[in-house]
Amino acid sequence: MNWWKRLEGRVKLREPLKSHSTFRIGGSADFFIEPKDLEELRFILGYAKKSRTPFFVIGSGSNVLISEDGLKGIVIRLSAAYFRQISLKRADFVETGSGVALNRIILFAKIHSLSGVEFLSGIPGTIGGALAMNAGVRQRNIGDLVENVTIMDYNGKVKRLTRKYLRFGYRNSNLSRYIILSAVLRLSKDREACIEKRIREYLLSRKESQDLKAKSLGCIFKNPQGLSAGRLIDLCGLKDKRIGGAYISGKHANFILNNGKATAGDVLKLMRLIQERVNRKFKIMLEPEIKIWP
Ligand code: EPU
Numbered sequence: 529m530n531w532w533k534r535l536e537g538r539v540k541l542r543e544p545l546k547s548h549s550t551f552r553i554g555g556s557a558d559f560f561i562e563p564k565d566l567e568e569l570r571f572i573l574g575y576a577k578k579s580r581t582p583f584f585v586i587g588s589g590s591n592v593l594i595s596e597d598g599l600k601g602i603v604i605r606l607s608a609a610y611f612r613q614i615s616l617k618r619a620d621f622v623e624t625g626s627g628v629a630l631n632r633i634i635l636f637a638k639i640h641s642l643s644g645v646e647f648l649s650g651i652p653g654t655i656g657g658a659l660a661m662n663a664g665v666r667q668r669n670i671g672d673l674v675e676n677v678t679i680m681d682y683n684g685k686v687k688r689l690t691r692k693y694l695r696f697g698y699r700n701s702n703l704s705r706y707i708i709l710s711a712v713l714r715l716s717k718d719r720e721a722c723i724e725k726r727i728r729e730y731l732l733s734r735k736e737s738q739d740l741k742a743k744s745l746g747c748i749f750k751n752p753q754g755l756s757a758g759r760l761i762d763l764c765g766l767k768d769k770r771i772g773g774a775y776i777s778g779k780h781a782n783f784i785l786n787n788g789k790a791t792a793g794d795v796l797k798l799m800r801l802i803q804e805r806v807n808r809k810f811k812i813m814l815e816p817e818i819k820i821w822p
Contacts (some may be wrong), residue, residue: 530595532574537564537608545598548605549589550652552743553792554821555598557584564612569707570684576602577682584821585707587657588629591745592819598821604658611709614639620715621675626656626708630663633713640757643671643718649730650740656708661817662696665730671696673713679706697748699817739777743786748799750815757806757814758782764805771798796809796820 532539543560563569576583582601585688586592600669611627614636621693629728630648634656638644648658655670657663662671676690684707695702734740749757761767762782769776772794777783784795804813 532559532561535561535563535568535571538562545586545594545601545603548586548603549594549745550743551589551593551790551795552788553596553743553755553786553790553795554594555596555681557599557601557603560605561602562605562607564608566709567630567679569604569606572602572604573680573682573684573707582822585656587627587654587792588652589623590652591657591817593745593795594821606654606707606709607667613710617712617753620713620717621712622654623710624655624799625661625710625711626654626659627696628655629653630655630658637715638720638723638727641717641720641723643726644714644715645670645713645724646723646726646730649727650734650738651746656710658706659711660701660704661699662701663699664672668699671701673712673715674713674805675712677703677711678709679703680709681706727731738780739783739785742777742783743788743790743795744777744783745818746780747780747817748784749782749802750817752814755812757783760810760812761802761805761816764802764809766805769798774798776802 540560544556545554561572563572582600584603586603586605606627611625614628615626617623620642622637630651630653634645634649647665651663658670662669662672674694676688677809680686731790751757758781766776767781768778772791773787773789774784774794777785784798807813
């Protein structure tokens with residue numbers, strides 16, 4: 529019997545990944561699996577290890593550039609109901625499964641008069657992905673709010689990591705070598721109207737400076753210390769520069785957009801061109817913020 533037949537969660541073979549990426553780019557995955565619960569996740573990891581099959585964990589696909597050649601192996605998405613639970617724990621702690629979308633957490637917090645996550649407004653993605661890369665805006669990152677994180681290691685063992693074992697850096701963390709299952713965030717009480725106002729302000733400022741509706745992966749490069757990658761790219765005169773179907777946003781130069789026909793190759797070429805130009809002008813080598821698969 530085929531190994532995946534015993535899973536009750538959704539299994540798709542040769543699944544086109546472009547429909548699981550906010551960039552709408554990418555070939556097919558041999559397996560695309562949404563495990564039903566922890567047992568099924570452990571079973572998949574066990575199979576991957578035994579058969580030496582590579583696996584990838586995807587959230588909402590808002591930070592990965594996936595090759596046209598697709599992915600040989602298993603793509604796991606923790607989107608079953610088990611991984612999308614959210615609840616209040618004590619007065620100002622929210623426990624959230626890793627598959628919960630950031631905007632759902634913001635809404636949940638707001639209706640419970642809890643503040644702290646408003647700065648994530650408008651960032652596409654799930655909390656699992658956001659924690660792994662310590663998503664945030666200039667002044668604030670999701671890691672600042674974390675009380676503890678429950679993970680599964682690649683051997684299937686579940687552990688709860690408290691703050692003292694967690695390391696959050698600029699767009700990275702020590703969680704990327706685990707599978708994030710859930711997290712407890714520490715928020716603080718505030719009036720719902722004040723929270724709502726801050727959400728609106730964050731959304732508005734993002735709308736003014738970024739192309740939120742276009743197919744993109746958000747910021748492509750990390751900001752060099754104390755500088756804005758977008759500003760450096762802009763100063764090289766690269767806004768609207770196009771290669772194939774990929775072009776640099778005219779609104780924010782650290783965004784590459786897909787006109788619907790872009791390939792991962794077009795994006796990589798554009799990224800290299802940006803790195804060369806910025807390096808030539810400012811002697812700074814920009815480092816990608818996005819992940820490139822495989
Ligand atoms: N700027 C330009 N030209 C541009 C873009 C920006 O001159 O094309 C200037 C702006 O006018 C501003 C400065 O550069 O004076 C900083 O720009 P912005 O406020 O947009 O911030 P950023 O440093 O470019 C960071 C995060 C964004 C986040 C914003 C908002 C990174 C790499 N980027 O961008 O995050 O939305 O702050 O706080 O950390 C992401 O992570 O995907 C992302 C988009």
